[in-house]
Amino acid sequence: MRDLDLDTEEKIKESYQQWEEKVLKPWLSKRPERKQSFSTPSGIEVKRLYTPLDLKGSYAEKIGFPGEYPFTRGIYPTMYRGRLWTIRQYAGFGSAEDTNERFRKLLQAGQTGLSMAFDLPTQLGLDPDHILAFTEVGVVGVSMFHWKEMDIVMSGIPLDKVTTSMTINATAIELLSMYVATAEARGIDKKVLDGTVQNDILKEYIARKNFIYPPEPSMRYAIDLIEYSAKNIPKWYPISISGYHIREAGADAILEVAFTLADGIEYVRKTMERGIPVDEFAPKLSFFFAGYTNIFEEVAKFRAARRMWAKIMKEWFGAKKPESMMLRFHTQTGGAELTAQQPEINIIRTTLQALAAVLGGTQSLHVNSYDEALALPSEKAAKIAIRVQQIIAYESGAADTIDPLAGSYYIEALTDEIEEKAWKIIEKIESMGGMMKAIEKGYPQAEIAESAYRIQKKIESGEMVKVGVNMFYEPDWIGTTEVFRVNPEVRNRVLERLKKYRSERDEIKWRDSLNMLRKAAEKENENLFPYILNAIKAGATVGEISGTLREIWGEYREPSIF
Template identity: 80%
Template sequence: MDIEDKIKEWEERVYKAWIEKRGERKKNFMTLSGISVKPVYTPLDVKGDYLEKLGLPGQYPFTRGIYPNMYRGRIWTIRQYAGFGSAEETNARFRKLLEAGQTGLSIAFDLPTQLGLDPDHELAYTEVGVVGVSMFHWKEMDLVMSGIPLDKVSVSMTINATAMELLSMLITTAENKNADKSILDGTVQNDILKEYIARKNFIYPPSPSMRYAVDIIEYSSKLLPKWHPISISGYHIREAGADAVLEIAFTLADGIEYVRKTLERGINVDDFAPHLSFFFAAYSDIFEEVAKFRAARRMWAKIMKEWFNAKKPESMMLRFHTQTGGAELTAQQPEINIIRTTLQALAAVLGGTQSLHVNSYDEALALPTEKSAKIAIRVQQIIANESGVTNVVDPLGGSYYIEWLTDEIEERAWKIIDQVEKMGGMVKAIENGFPQAQIAESAYKIQKRIEEGDLVKVGINAYYEPDWIGSTEIFRVNPDVREKVILRLKKYKSERDNIKVRDSLDKLRRVAEKENENLFPYMLEAIRSGATIGETSNTLREVWGEYREPAIF
């Protein structure tokens, strides 16, 4: 009897007979993203040639990992996202996280910084230092990095519409420490497309915003050899309500758009592609997440090799940072979020991430406390040192279920990318409202499943305990921070050479009016001269205007 006949016999005589007597919990078992799954998978579910679809770690198509030995060499970068209040407070938190074992910095900026507003702006006042550090002048960056060796610690900055300003501040800080900018290692997010799609912290219209983003890629590829000038981000797409398929489809479609725009500058693909990086979410459906990461790696390798004719293996490698699902956290019974984030972090590691942030259990209530942030680091350290999952490269590779699910996610994602391509690329798709509408529909479906009880959320629609008494400490930003940073802003302005600042902003304006010159050197000159983030952003607003997105129904 061959395997196909054996499976049919099992289904009829064993499985169906069993469930007729004992039943099952559900009529339809699905992944978190709504993909229906069978009770068991076999070799019949695995299609294609092994070497063509999987290969070996460190080799095309990189399904099994981008490095030959993965975590047997060294573990992922433990990069906890942090930042609040003033530069001094953020510096103190970073120092404590590094002492606890964090191996890379990840800076959170407040909303005024993200939207190019100085802290004394009327729209900024109530948000100064609330969800991240206030960063309006290069000397604030210098304070954040006080005592932190820039040549030994990589720095990730979650910033988009003002990414050029923030990277210029970091370069100026390095210069102030008598270090060459070439030592800088890290990432600036700089993914404006996902802002239009999901996060909404944009300033300028799509066309000049793409120019701004690509200017950073071009400058970095030539002058910052260790720097990753963009982190193409699916995380925020997922957090906005997308399922796993939409997350990788729209993220890779964004990546395609950035590569095309950079190639239009006449830059060889192998000169910048090795520096591109990605950022994904990790949710609690472990197997779906692992399959998602593996599918994304394989798809990106194919895109770079077959679509853009990349030659270097490094150009085909999808390097990614992962953050556990913030939207998955619950304010109810917050301590059990430690269990959720542990599962999610495990999924990221089994999926082959290069760096990882684990959300603190109290983040559904407030910014993390020092204690909860340290526990989040310990989650990563226990996975790395006690679980055994780092001993083998791609330990789930070859699982019939994982390989089938990887193929299924990939197939579905290609269909979405094909729709985007037929619209003329991601910018056109965004202008048409396509990704926004798809994410809204996905969010509705997921919420409907939760409300109907099909998708269980412990503590929300199951095992709810209204009398749960927790002792969760809530972190609050010191309200005195606002006045402190505003006073420092006034001091900076009073001490600088205002003529030099004015001249540098005039140069920035003139270059912004052109289309064939890179903005970065002029932005860097303005930041060095003492210009604030509000002044540089206002200069670009005068030329490019502000974007008002159309309503999507």
């Protein structure tokens, strides 16, 4: 983006050298800098000063204009001047009634989209009466084992008017089927449903570890959902390719970009192998990134990812539609950056993280509550998190112009450097045969572990400051944080309803639906979504459907790679 003639470039170089000799050196001789070197959390060296000499490429090639290739400045021509990002607080706990009550309060407080958290048994395909599920029912999300539970969660909420995001992966088809069954029971056509299901199984093997089946059948399952949605639920985003969990596992910003886009490449490749043209499904791919506290690195990360994805879709996969090249993403502020010490100051951290996401052009945003290092968010903390977004939207001025940090010599140089480093990692993954092969070799897992170790060492040495932890620590800090706890009676309520659902269903239809699913799973080219949807409508539970697939595919046991 230098766009400088040689004469101008030489003048800047000359002026810079004069400044160093006449201004900087005398100043440093009296007042040395507070550190010998500065770097971003990802280890990128931060220079003392950035000038036009640090910019690379032409304006049109690197930055361009919002709403057009390469989308560095945003995917829409007017960005937040036309419509603000979706305020989407991640929530869910206990039973369906508990979560419905929290959803209603969040909507009343100004949330503009729902984001549903599920408990571990639901994520791992276990019914709440399973021996392994007993202590986890409703603990880190809502227990969702039958489609009528979804109906309770969404009670009083119009499915045809609200967008709903569901953070679910190994049982994603089951949960989306429950949403469809709920809508159809209310007379709502699935074609009008709008929302997102995470369905990103690759990042489970890389970082989060909530997988059930081996990688190959799991990928088939994920692509089945993408294929079915493209044809039958056209407004729905069938996958949210997640860098968030990669970052939270210890990756730095560069690894987050590289591994997330490499996952995206794998999903596109596998979907196209089904014979589906790229422009028929790519406009409904979405992404999910973390927002951390170093504003400038985070903004540069978002801009680099957007530019890289546009190039991947256009040049690698031959996409023609601009919509196929747009990287649409949700951001969640960094949970791993929150501290249990002095928890109230986490509000400051999440505000900076949310601001970075907005300055980086996110389409949807969740702000973590200040008490999440201690427990699930309290109602008060969740409401404050919404207020953080609203203050940024309406008071900060950050939403008044498009890509306000564009043209900053530092931001543009940082965007270029993140992109260059991320490309090298993607090229290495491609040389291994793609992300699935890289996962089998343990490459991304090892890189994340190394990054996490490096960052932790910096925190423990004090090189990376964590206010209230390794600097400005106050053992006698007295806060007012109330710790939220899930009512232990939830389990009994959930188990009673599970028993009731099983007693009321048509046994023949239920058994037939699972038998049909079993036969479909045994075939290689049969899309499983219609069979799982049929089983859900016949009263099958998440555990029963997952159990049927376990019989065919088995369970995955991760090999030791360290």
